[in-house]
Amino acid sequence: GRKLLVDAGPDMRAQFLAAGVGAVEAILFTHHHADHVMGTDETRVLNRITGRALPIYAMERTLDNLRQRFDYAFLPSSGPWFFRPALEPFQVAPGERLEIAGMPLTLFSQDHGVMETLGLRIGDFAYSTDLVRLPEESLALLHGLDTWIVGCFQRAPHKVHANLDQVLEWVRILQPRRTILTHMGSDLDYGWLSRILPPGVEPGYDGMVLRPGR
Structure with missing residues (x-):
């Protein structure tokens, strides 16, 4: 089925492995506090699985904060190897x-x-x-x-x-x-x-x- 990830906490990788979750279609961020965004770097694995940038949805303030913390994730895609995350932002x-x-x-x-x-x-x-x-x-x-x-x-x-x-x-x-x-x-x-x-x-x-x- 389709999968939407809500927030990307620091233990995102461990949670995905424990739950047997592979790719997700998108991430919705509720806000930018550290316990909700500090797994963002791990999304490069999701890029490798799907072969594309990962759509993310968030409010303006959250997107601004993500760009400050993870500026490299908003650069042009590093595919097909995705040595850094590739995020496609949408403001909601x-x-x-x-x-x-x-x-x-x-x-x-x-x-x-x-x-x-x-x-x-x-x-x-x-x-x-x-x-x-x-x-x-x-x-x-x-x-x-x-x-x-x-x-x-x-x-x-x-x-x-x-x-x-x-x-x-x-x-x-x-x-x-x-x-x-x-x-x-x-x-x-x-x-x-x-x-x-x-x-x-x-x-x-x-x-x-x-x-x-x-």
Whole structure:
């Protein structure tokens, strides 16, 4: 099937090997914090597999930051050997509806405290990481979900990440059938969460595979 990678973290190579993932059609970057972009250099392997530059989609500020960190990845292609990554950038913005890797996406704005991040919805599935608040227009886009992956950093309130109480309040409002917590900090123990979370809400884990609607 078609594959869209969301963000390229520092352990991207290890994750790809563990999951048995080969090529992807494109990358969507939610924002430019290091834990979401520092695997970008590894994309040269994806270039070798596909034989072409890799389309990437991100907001203007994120693309600017990627060009600063990985300027060599935006130079003319080094194919067919791709000794450096080759990225083909496309600027996107919250509120856009577009098709990436054959998938119809709706992008929405998230408040990460120090910056705006991108959330995405594909059909009745949505992904929201690195956020502390959701604007009203974004909340409105998240009704009617089957599966929602949402960042939940810790128990206590935090300046730039949603805490457990905030996420559970969003779940109460939106009523997705299934909610998966991600981007969890050290005080959100998997066993403890599994015991105390309400029905339909569960902690994610490395290597988790989701099939929305099942």
